[in-house]
Amino acid sequence: MNIAKPNSYRSGPDERGHFGIFGGRFVAETLMPLILDLEKAYTAAKADPAFQAEMNGYLKNYVGRPSPLYFAERLTEHLGGAKIYLKREELNHTGSHKVNNVLGQIMLARRMGKKRIIAETGAGQHGVATATLCARFGLECVVYMGAVDVERQQPNVIRMEMLGATVHPVRSGTRTLKDAMNEALRDWVTNVHNTFYCIGTVAGPHPYPTLVRDFQSIIGNETKVQMQEVEGRLPDSLVACIGGGSNAMGLFHPFLDDSTVEIFGVEAAGHGLTQLHAASIAGGRPGVLHGNRTYLLMDADGQIQDAHSISAGLDYPGIGPEHSWLHEIGRVNYLSATDDEALAAFQLLSKLEGIIPALEPAHAIAKVMELAPKRPRDHLMVVNLSGRGDKDVPQVGDILKGKTK
Amino acid sequence: MTTRIDTRFAELKKAGRSAFVTFVMAGDPDPATSLEIIKALPKSGADVIELGMPFTDPMADGPSIQAAGLRALKVGMTLRKTLDLVRDFRRDDNATPIVLMGYYNPIYIYGVDKFLVDAKAAGIDGLIIVDLPPEEDDELCLPAMKAGLNFIRLATPTTDDKRLPAVLANTSGFVYYVAITGITGAAAADATAVSGAVARIKRHTKLPVCVGFGIRTPENAQAIASHANGAVVGTALIDALKNSLDAGGRATAKTVNAVAELTAALAQGVKGAKQAAE
Numbered sequence: 001m002n003i004a005k006p007n008s009y010r011s012g013p014d015e016r017g018h019f020g021i022f023g024g025r026f027v028a029e030t031l032m033p034l035i036l037d038l039e040k041a042y043t044a045a046k047a048d049p050a051f052q053a054e055m056n057g058y059l060k061n062y063v064g065r066p067s068p069l070y071f072a073e074r075l076t077e078h079l080g081g082a083k084i085y086l087k088r089e090e091l092n093h094t095g096s097h098k099v100n101n102v103l104g105q106i107m108l109a110r111r112m113g114k115k116r117i118i119a120e121t122g123a124g125q126h127g128v129a130t131a132t133l134c135a136r137f138g139l140e141c142v143v144y145m146g147a148v149d150v151e152r153q154q155p156n157v158i159r160m161e162m163l164g165a166t167v168h169p170v171r172s173g174t175r176t177l178k179d180a181m182n183e184a185l186r187d188w189v190t191n192v193h194n195t196f197y198c199i200g201t202v203a204g205p206h207p208y209p210t211l212v213r214d215f216q217s218i219i220g221n222e223t224k225v226q227m228q229e230v231e232g233r234l235p236d237s238l239v240a241c242i243g244g245g246s247n248a249m250g251l252f253h254p255f256l257d258d259s260t261v262e263i264f265g266v267e268a269a270g271h272g273l274t275q276l277h278a279a280s281i282a283g284g285r286p287g288v289l290h291g292n293r294t295y296l297l298m299d300a301d302g303q304i305q306d307a308h309s310i311s312a313g314l315d316y317p318g319i320g321p322e323h324s325w326l327h328e329i330g331r332v333n334y335l336s337a338t339d340d341e342a343l344a345a346f347q348l349l350s351k352l353e354g355i356i357p358a359l360e361p362a363h364a365i366a367k368v369m370e371l372a373p374k375r376p377r378d379h380l381m382v383v384n385l386s387g388r389g390d391k392d393v394p395q396v397g398d399i400l401k402g403k404t405k
Numbered sequence: 406m407t408t409r410i411d412t413r414f415a416e417l418k419k420a421g422r423s424a425f426v427t428f429v430m431a432g433d434p435d436p437a438t439s440l441e442i443i444k445a446l447p448k449s450g451a452d453v454i455e456l457g458m459p460f461t462d463p464m465a466d467g468p469s470i471q472a473a474g475l476r477a478l479k480v481g482m483t484l485r486k487t488l489d490l491v492r493d494f495r496r497d498d499n500a501t502p503i504v505l506m507g508y509y510n511p512i513y514i515y516g517v518d519k520f521l522v523d524a525k526a527a528g529i530d531g532l533i534i535v536d537l538p539p540e541e542d543d544e545l546c547l548p549a550m551k552a553g554l555n556f557i558r559l560a561t562p563t564t565d566d567k568r569l570p571a572v573l574a575n576t577s578g579f580v581y582y583v584a585i586t587g588i589t590g591a592a593a594a595d596a597t598a599v600s601g602a603v604a605r606i607k608r609h610t611k612l613p614v615c616v617g618f619g620i621r622t623p624e625n626a627q628a629i630a631s632h633a634n635g636a637v638v639g640t641a642l643i644d645a646l647k648n649s650l651d652a653g654g655r656a657t658a659k660t661v662n663a664v665a666e667l668t669a670a671l672a673q674g675v676k677g678a679k680q681a682a683e
């Protein structure tokens with residue numbers, strides 16, 4: 001790629017929501033006025049110290065932040081290379097990084113006077129976080145979830161219902177995250193007058209990719225401070241899994257201008273890149289879907305193709321637009337891990353560290369298993385442990401017993 | 406530049422009646438039947454044809470139109486084949502305006518410049534692209550205008566007076582007023598609310614205003630058409646088509662007639678309406 005390097009990798013997007021050619025606002029006219037309102041509300045909130053103060057209170061006492069930066073000693077010994085730190089997002093209330101973003105968006109919804117919240121969810125972690133904060137603030141909550149995902153992430157469906165949310169299984173299309181997002185957009189177009197759409201990743205029309213990134217950047221900001229405290233310097237590399245890319249962007253963004261830091265995003269390679277997978281950068285090209293231009297899996301006619309991943313949270317044929325830009329400009333390296341590699345990593349981390357990861361960050365661990373041994377012992381590698389594996393225990397248990405696949 | 410759309414609305418104005426605009430999906434349930442259907446539409450009283458471009462992820466459409474798109478994709482419909490369909494239609498009909506309606510991605514992947522050349526050559530007059538608001542006019546709207554195609558914008562109940570000028574700025578052919586906040590095939594349009602909305606839009610533009618979403622019966626069509634320059638019906642026609650298919654989703658001997666008969670009945674409704682006052 002012959003693209004001029006910017007002065008800063010952190011200045012995007014432009015006022016129309018573009019990161020290079022990616023991003024934008026590709027939505028139906030019905031939604032446009034609301035998206036413009038949201039942008040205004042977000043700009044005002046950012047400038048309001050009371051908003052940040054209120055957020056900080058909940059982040060500390062409700063979410064349980066800061067999340068620890070933990071030295072994974074046995075994993076490090078086992079791999080025999082880089083010193084591996086886990087950013088423990090799985091210890092947050094509700095069990096993943098998703099809650100950081102949901103808290104921010106629910107605060108915005110409250111400022112905008114919206115009483116009904118809708119969300120799409122894949123693994124159910126974003127749905128659970130949304131249901132949780134809606135319970136906390138007394139808001140109506142409707143979650144769209146692909147019928148396939150309802151099946152494979154049952155524990156989270158039960159949790160959402162216990163929290164008072166209505167879960168709609170989506171039976172159109174591939175019945176996974178992409179279709180859940182279509183259905184959420186259809187609901188939003190219909191109920192735009194009273195409804196706030198709480199998007200779960202750094203995708204969708206501007207300003208969503210930016211505001212989700214900003215709310216998730218607490219991950220990278222904390223990591224910077226914590227690493228300084230324990231090692232007295234910056235990390236040498238960062239690794240995170242990518243569904244839409246919110247946990248990855250949250251970790252990466254504060255480090256983008258630190259040129260010594262190598263950055264790796266890990267997409268889901270499913271059965272392998274030549275077969276069914278969910279790696280939009282490795283196997284896709286730029287197109288327009290769900291409000292933004294970004295890398296997508298599609299056929300020659302521009303029809304969106306089915307994605308596949310063992311992990312419901314990564315089973316999406318697109319990626320956030322800022323990642324597409326960071327890929328084209330060469331700042332972040334995008335790798336991929338297969339279902340089998342993720343399963344192996346899931347088991348390794350459980351046995352060596354006593355931490356059962358979600359299948360999503362197990363993809364990041366899988367690449368750490370490749371990257372760490374090739375790096376020296378003084379190399380500091382941070383991996384985002386974006387969620388815990390409780391939701392995956394029944395599914396992985398079945399797979400390991402050879403019952404299903 | 407004058408397109409078939411401009412000519413048709415000028416004729417209708419002279420005749421003192423509103424337009425009947427029909428929406429069907431290109432390639433549904435198969436390309437050959439689809440061609441017979443669009444040929445039958447003008448003969449049954451359609452004044453303008455909107456032709457859906459199938460897309461896997463139609464985020465503003467309800468179940469009927471979603472299913473129509475998937476039926477077409479299943480038999481191998483592509484954007485190129487949609488253009489072929491229009492070219493075939495134009496062999497016998499050089500007057501009925503054809504507007505392609507759908508989502509941006511297939512056009513973006515086809516290549517905007519090449520698409521505009523090929524669409525114009527095939528005999529297409531206008532475009533309605535659901536996911537291209539005025540904020541994205543550089544993508545397709547401005548190039549389409551230059552290529553001599555009308556870019557028809559959707560105005561909705563959420564498009565307030567402050568926003569209308571931006572929505573209308575690069576619109577040509579006609580304005581499509583979406584009568585409900587919602588997806589295709591959902592709620593019924595309320596004629597009183599529509600009348601107020603059309604009057605509001607007409608304060609900002611001289612273009613004809615057609616109204617769609619939620620119109621299903623000849624009575625609906627007549628009520629709406631008397632407050633606007635045209636009434637658009639889509640889901641009801643697609644439901645009639647679907648009900649004529651066999652258990653495997655294939656066309657039967659009844660399919661073309663099922664659509665034609667409903668079109669004729671709806672056209673009667675529209676023709677019973679007086680053109681809205683200018």
Ligand SMILES: Cc1ncc(COP(=O)(O)O)c(C=O)c1O
Nearest residue numbers: 125243244245246247313360387
């Ligand atoms: C634990 C966890 N990690 C990662 C993801 C993927 O999302 P993102 O790429 O936005 O972080 C999910 C999504 O469901 C998740 O639950």
